[in-house]
Amino acid sequence: MPQNKQIHLDNRPQGEAQVSNFKLVVGETPALKDGEVLVQHHFLSLDPYMRGRMNDAKSYAQPQALGQTMGGGTVGEVIESRHAKFSAGDMVVGMGGWQQYSVVDADQMGALRKVDTRQVPLSAYLGAVGMPGVTAWYGLVKIIEPKVGQTMVVSAATGAVGSAFAALSKARGCRTVGIAGGPDKCKYAVEELGFDACIDYKLHQDASSLSRALKEACPAGIDGYFENVGGMVLDAVLSRMNAFGRIAVCGMIAGYNGAPLPMTYPALILMNRLKVQGFIVSEHMEFWPEALKELGMLVASGKLRARESIAQGLEAAPEAFLGLLKGKNFGKQLVKLI
């Protein structure tokens, strides 16, 4: 069996996560039992939710166990199979974790899914046509419920979720405004992702200043907001929400590393009769087929062309992950493993 590099969680972060929280371990892949499949990973997905799992706190996700391989989404190729439905050469998506190979019990519901790479590139199944894409779809379609002509805003606009959100929102006839960090990302959001406007939050010192920029970009106010960051950005958006606006809370990355970030003026929820709803896409598997179908068509037709930031080699994963938490990535953050 092949040698298998893995990255374990070695110790839990105190405040900001560090490279020293991780540890590279080299092992061997075990022999397959009946029903199992050996997958060689081509790409590993890095996602903000992983930061939450590094803590030992009560959260929606089970904490990542210490001394175990970090969990994570992967795409790759079946190398060997003792399962009737999988054969060597099949391209598959699964939750293989931060390692080069995984042995998967393919009878487990949802553990491994074959994908078609004729019109959609393999890596897209970790982004636009994967969990991030479905996340954008669920928040927009099931929580925000957009109507033609309304104004939608998303933070972390050029990330994997934000990119998909833009395509889905534009397809529904909505004015679509992004919030991102830096002029390059904002330019890319408008020129490549189809945003009608994109605001560089780094130009704004506080929520009032960002709120004024939002007023300009959203002259009719904001009807739907997809929240990835929290903190000052949430405060600013709240101040521009229209009556009966909906906020889908998918992430609050700004607060992942340390002290909780308050919502300064929750009374706005009442004044504007807002709905603010948190969700986790893995709890709504019943909508994945519908969402993946639309996302696959958007990618195949070229309407959703999400950028990827690709780190090379498993050893690069910790640095790339910490960069993701600081917004250093540009588009979907992946690690190429072969």
Place this chain on the structure above:
Amino acid sequence: MPQNKQIHLDNRPQGEAQVSNFKLVVGETPALKDGEVLVQHHFLSLDPYMRGRMNDAKSYAQPQALGQTMGGGTVGEVIESRHAKFSAGDMVVGMGGWQQYSVVDADQMGALRKVDTRQVPLSAYLGAVGMPGVTAWYGLVKIIEPKVGQTMVVSAATGAVGSAFAALSKARGCRTVGIAGGPDKCKYAVEELGFDACIDYKLHQDASSLSRALKEACPAGIDGYFENVGGMVLDAVLSRMNAFGRIAVCGMIAGYNGAPLPMTYPALILMNRLKVQGFIVSEHMEFWPEALKELGMLVASGKLRARESIAQGLEAAPEAFLGLLKGKNFGKQLVKLI
């Protein structure tokens, strides 16, 4: 025509509202035109939303105009009518305002409604079988959507809304826990209103302490919360919400007088996949008949016996209103005008 005492908003509060913001004015009731009805008010309702209208800020309610009679719900008797559907002697509920008499254009939708006082006392149409009761009903039934066996919590538990909430929640088979200020209110909540437990927030200096008391009163966590106050109470309840909990935001009275009160840990909305939704009951008139029917039956059958705090005479209205904002009332705050 009779002399008519009125209370006008004379000037807007700077911070805390004061008696000096109001002014007593004596006028006469004008002669009736066709379609109009003269009503002598028996009771005036005092409600927290009126504080918001005293400000000149953007809010869900139009600001109260300066130099005009304060708006407010009233019940009373028709003295004279030039409308075919109303006769002298009819008992009616309307929005007569802070005055002894009102002249009402009875053709205006919802301006005046006849009520039956055989099984439900007149004043109840301003409380349990009026706007506060429907407010509790809408928040519970349409936003929280309780299920048998779940745990419901309401703040300002012995007020008009809280009292109705308790009866409606118990009728749906839910453990029902109140939060109120002081041992007398808490005793009353449990012994008279049917709460399973009631927590005295005045015994708690901070959200952590209140959170521990909530844990004891709600051993299975909190599934639904009806928010009337905001601030520390909201922070404490948020820390005890179960996954997929629902929070109906009806009021944030703690922040009405001054600086905004932050929500300390909005990331809990995500972690517990909560829905937090603000609403104003007057925007959901389509549900009033259904709600009033249930509330009327609860009152007629003795299952909902809400206490009233009754101030005597229009001149007493400003003091009574300021007391209401500080929680000095005990049950529904009314002013008796005859």
